[in-house]
Amino acid sequence: xxxxxxxxxxxxxxxQTARITCGGNNIGSKSVHWxxxxxxxxxxxxxxxxxxxxxxxxxxxxxxxxxxxxxxTISRVEAGDExxxxxxxxxxxxxxxxxxxxKLTVL
Amino acid sequence: QVQLVQSxxxxxxxxxxxxxxxxxxxxTFTSYGISWVRQAPGQGLEWMGWISAYNGNTNYAxxxxxxxxxxTDTSTSTAYMELRSLRSDDTAVYYCARVPPHNGPLDYWGQxxxxxxxx
Numbered sequence: 380x381x382x383x384x385x386x387x388x389x390x391x392x393x394x395q396t397a398r399i400t401c402g403g404n405n406i407g408s409k410s411v412h413w414x415x416x417x418x419x420x421x422x423x424x425x426x427x428x429x430x431x432x433x434x435x436x437x438x439x440x441x442x443x444x445x446x447x448x449x450x451x452t453i454s455r456v457e458a459g460d461e462x463x464x465x466x467x468x469x470x471x472x473x474x475x476x477x478x479x480x481x482k483l484t485v486l
Numbered sequence: 487q488v489q490l491v492q493s494x495x496x497x498x499x500x501x502x503x504x505x506x507x508x509x510x511x512x513x514t515f516t517s518y519g520i521s522w523v524r525q526a527p528g529q530g531l532e533w534m535g536w537i538s539a540y541n542g543n544t545n546y547a548x549x550x551x552x553x554x555x556x557x558t559d560t561s562t563s564t565a566y567m568e569l570r571s572l573r574s575d576d577t578a579v580y581y582c583a584r585v586p587p588h589n590g591p592l593d594y595w596g597q598x599x600x601x602x603x604x605x
Contacts, residue, residue, distance in 0.1 A: 467592070472545075475533030
């Protein structure tokens with residue numbers, strides 16, 4: 380089965396840029412979706428199809444995908460961005476696959 | 487506005503079954519699919535499966551095959567997820583989420599339903 384690998388944690392100071400990676404075999408050939416989950420809340424879609432943003436998501440959230448790594452980039456990080464972030468793809472059998480999640484800490 | 491409203495928390499004994507509902511509103515129910523995702527306490531997200539609200543086609547995660555059934559009722563725009571032979575490691579928050587055609591993102595999520603399995 381397809382495996383997505385994320386770093387368990389990323390820390391960044393307010394106003395700086397956070398980059399959260401999602402590794403997978405030839406992930407660049409797949410569409411990657413990213414979700415933000417705050418404690419006690421349901422996940423929220425923040426980036427879809429590698430780099431598109433749903434309405435209402437700030438432009439500070441962006442994504443890229445190439446080769447074996449997809450990246451979620453959060454510019455000008457704010458305290459309110461502190462959350463868990465998950466990448467997700469559909470594998471060749473149309474099974475959903477999530478990465479293990481990355482806890483973003485704003486210092 | 488798109489909304490997915492799930493049924494309330496459940497407490498079940500090992501070996502029992504649970505059926506969680508997810509009522510959709512604000513969009514054409516049969517134009518999308520519904521995925522179910524669960525999250526054990528302190529753990530990450532686990533995809534459980536998907537159902538087409540258009541024709542009822544399903545695709546279940548291999549580890550749950552034989553224990554899970556997903557259905558829809560188009561007359562009430564409601565999706566259901568039934569999990570049987572519950573074990574303690576099935577204790578989790580269960581989410582439904584809307585999925586656009588052709589394996590799109592899970593773009594709207596329900597609020598979650600806590601299922602606790604305990605003797």
